[in-house]
Amino acid sequence: MICGSIIITNVTQIKGIKMSKIKRFGVSISYDLLEQFDTFINKKGYPTRSKAIEDVIRETLKKESLRIGEKGTGAIIIVYDHHKRELVSKLTYIQHEFHNLVICNQHIHLDHHNCMEIVVVKGTHNQMQKLTDKLQSTKGVKSASLSIAKGR
């Protein structure tokens, strides 16, 4: 772990003019993660870590505010090892719990061990996220991510 300082801005209104206050705070982060983040920053051409972190925070907050109550269509991509005991039936059971959201799914045998499942869903963003979180937290699931398309 290393410690560093990052800067965030706090936008305030002073006599109708938008002013930004800057706040410094310390952050502890693993070397590995910081190294990956620096590679990302260089690839994107950010002038400073602070600017990149600001954008990541803004993007995360934007996604979070969009999610609540808004309806949409999405795809959940799950990767798991089908040899894990009872995992396939657990995943099916969870999808049945959310049958009002699930439109269809596609199963792809990636290799000897791994399967990918694409679950197409329709509903509010928080319902779709709830299903994704439930699938992700099932023991044996390697990854589960939700991609939401615009529209209803």
Ligand code: NI
């Ligand atoms: Ni398979």
